[in-house]
Amino acid sequence: MAEQHRPQxxxxxxxxxxxxxxRDGLVIPSRRNFLKAGTAGLAGLSLxxxxxxxxxxAETGRPIAGNKAVILLWMTGGPSxxxxxxxxxxxPLQNRGxxxxxxxxxxxxxxxxHLPRQAAMLDRFTIIRSVDxxxxxxxxxxxxxTGNLDAAPRINPAGxxxxxxxxxxxxxxxxxxxxxxxYVAFExxxxxxxxxxxxxxxxxxxxANRAAKLPIYTNVGADTGRKTEADxxxxxxxxxxxxxxxxxxxxxxLDRLRxxxxxSVEVEAMDRYGQQAVEMLVGRRAQAAFDLSRESxxxxxxxxxxxxxxxxxxxxxxxxxxxxxxxxxLSYHPASGTWDNHGDNIPPYGGISKGLxxxxxxxxxxxxxxxxxxxxxGLLHDVLVIAMGEFGRTPVMGTQGSTDGRNHWxxxxxxxxxxxxxxxxxxxxxxxxxxxxxxxxxxxPGDLAATIYRHMGVPLDTTYLDGTGRPxxxxxxxxxxxxxx
Numbered sequence: 373m374a375e376q377h378r379p380q381x382x383x384x385x386x387x388x389x390x391x392x393x394x395r396d397g398l399v400i401p402s403r404r405n406f407l408k409a410g411t412a413g414l415a416g417l418s419l420x421x422x423x424x425x426x427x428x429x430a431e432t433g434r435p436i437a438g439n440k441a442v443i444l445l446w447m448t449g450g451p452s453x454x455x456x457x458x459x460x461x462x463x464p465l466q467n468r469g470x471x472x473x474x475x476x477x478x479x480x481x482x483x484x485x486h487l488p489r490q491a492a493m494l495d496r497f498t499i500i501r502s503v504d505x506x507x508x509x510x511x512x513x514x515x516x517x518t519g520n521l522d523a524a525p526r527i528n529p530a531g532x533x534x535x536x537x538x539x540x541x542x543x544x545x546x547x548x549x550x551x552x553x554x555y556v557a558f559e560x561x562x563x564x565x566x567x568x569x570x571x572x573x574x575x576x577x578x579x580a581n582r583a584a585k586l587p588i589y590t591n592v593g594a595d596t597g598r599k600t601e602a603d604x605x606x607x608x609x610x611x612x613x614x615x616x617x618x619x620x621x622x623x624x625x626l627d628r629l630r631x632x633x634x635x636s637v638e639v640e641a642m643d644r645y646g647q648q649a650v651e652m653l654v655g656r657r658a659q660a661a662f663d664l665s666r667e668s669x670x671x672x673x674x675x676x677x678x679x680x681x682x683x684x685x686x687x688x689x690x691x692x693x694x695x696x697x698x699x700x701x702l703s704y705h706p707a708s709g710t711w712d713n714h715g716d717n718i719p720p721y722g723g724i725s726k727g728l729x730x731x732x733x734x735x736x737x738x739x740x741x742x743x744x745x746x747x748x749x750g751l752l753h754d755v756l757v758i759a760m761g762e763f764g765r766t767p768v769m770g771t772q773g774s775t776d777g778r779n780h781w782x783x784x785x786x787x788x789x790x791x792x793x794x795x796x797x798x799x800x801x802x803x804x805x806x807x808x809x810x811x812x813x814x815x816x817p818g819d820l821a822a823t824i825y826r827h828m829g830v831p832l833d834t835t836y837l838d839g840t841g842r843p844x845x846x847x848x849x850x851x852x853x854x855x856x857x
Contacts, residue, residue, distance in 0.1 A: 440829060446761070459484055470724055517565065681741070684741070822852045
């Protein structure tokens with residue numbers, strides 16, 4: 373477990389590669405740079421490329437499905453399978469842990485006592501108790517978010533270069549609505565979320581921390597009483613929405629650019645798709661999606677005021693508005709993650725009793741409210757909700773001098789899924805009697821990736837080029853989880 377805070381990162385957005393603020397020697401740099409910043413910024417996110425891809429897909433007879441989306445609840449640090457979804461109530465205390473169990477809506481299936489809401493709604497969930505995390509590693513944690521067994525930066529120097537599933541979706545599916553980014557992430561640390569890697573910066577996640585007004589928590593989970601400024605959409609001085617909404621003026625500016633630059637290749641690239649991106653810029657769809665003040669108070673009350681729950685509500689608003697993939701980094705701490713419960717005597721995460729116990733009611737409310745809300749809005753068939761971390765925890769408590777902590781454990785982990793029009797109300801796989809190894813039906817990171825791509829309509833034989841120009845398949849030794857289809 374990391375003992376020190378990691379340095380903060382200066383995150384660059386997906387449109388940074390367009391260098392909108394850099395003068396590049398043209399006769400009319402201010403107008404041009406404004407247009408570059410505009411079509412790249414709110415349009416996020418390389419929307420001209422997304423539009424182009426969708427058009428090509430339609431022309432080749434493989435149109436992209438319109439409303440499919442994924443919300444990934446990333447439980448950073450690795451939650452204990454035994455103290456959540458795979459309890460072992462008949463085992464000795466050091467194995468079963470301090471929590472009791474509760475029956476679920478599926479006969480004979482039990483959960484940890486601190487997940488009562490999810491237990492009552494298990495008919496809408498699938499629990500996988502046999503996930504193989506043998507190649508996964510700690511922060512930076514990339515294997516399950518990429519579906520690639522080699523995406524382990526701690527042991528593989530190129531581990532950071534394998535693209536996130538969300539980045540693949542951004543490239544080959546794109547946003548579901550114009551004016552929205554395809555891949556959005558709330559992250560506490562750059563190392564908690566997988567990025568675009570070999571795909572390039574245009575398919576990086578839009579880091580949403582500054583886009584919504586959300587509570588500010590300390591790295592041990594204390595609410596400071598302050599909120600983020602939500603200043604991402606704040607326009608520079610002198611630039612008003614009224615000026616932006618003068619679409620005719622913008623298009624006339626594009627025409628002048630074409631004439632003055634003698635129809636350069638770059639300006640031609642802003643032709644059909646660039647004009648559509650400008651149309652997206654002058655709208656306020658993305659800004660509205662991040663604005664929780666537009667949500668009814670009754671719905672906000674259902675989610676609650678906790679940071680993670682508020683982020684889940686934003687995620688619902690985002691997929692409703694057209695985002696295709698949202699990752700929420702469920703952590704307070706920027707190091708190894710809040711679910712890294714080594715022991716109550718080991719700060720800052722604690723062990724099972726004092727560390728994990730306070731997290732479970734929050735998570736229980738978050739995931740059940742999100743799933744119920746999606747269902748009430750008719751979105752659950754299209755939106756796949758996934759909750760998991762990077763590995764499980766040791767079957768026997770006691771690590772690093774603690775009596776009630778659990779260490780990292782890659783032999784088996786549990787995860788939960790809901791929605792996406794898949795077959796739920798089931799438990800897939802099983803662990804051994806002590807919860808320490810897979811007993812039957814192993815599910816791999818590649819299987820999970822293939823399941824997501826099938827849901828999103830991305831062909832499983834899709835490839836990308838690595839740093840040497842070698843094509844690599846997006847699915848690394850896996851196939852869709854057949855029980856879900």
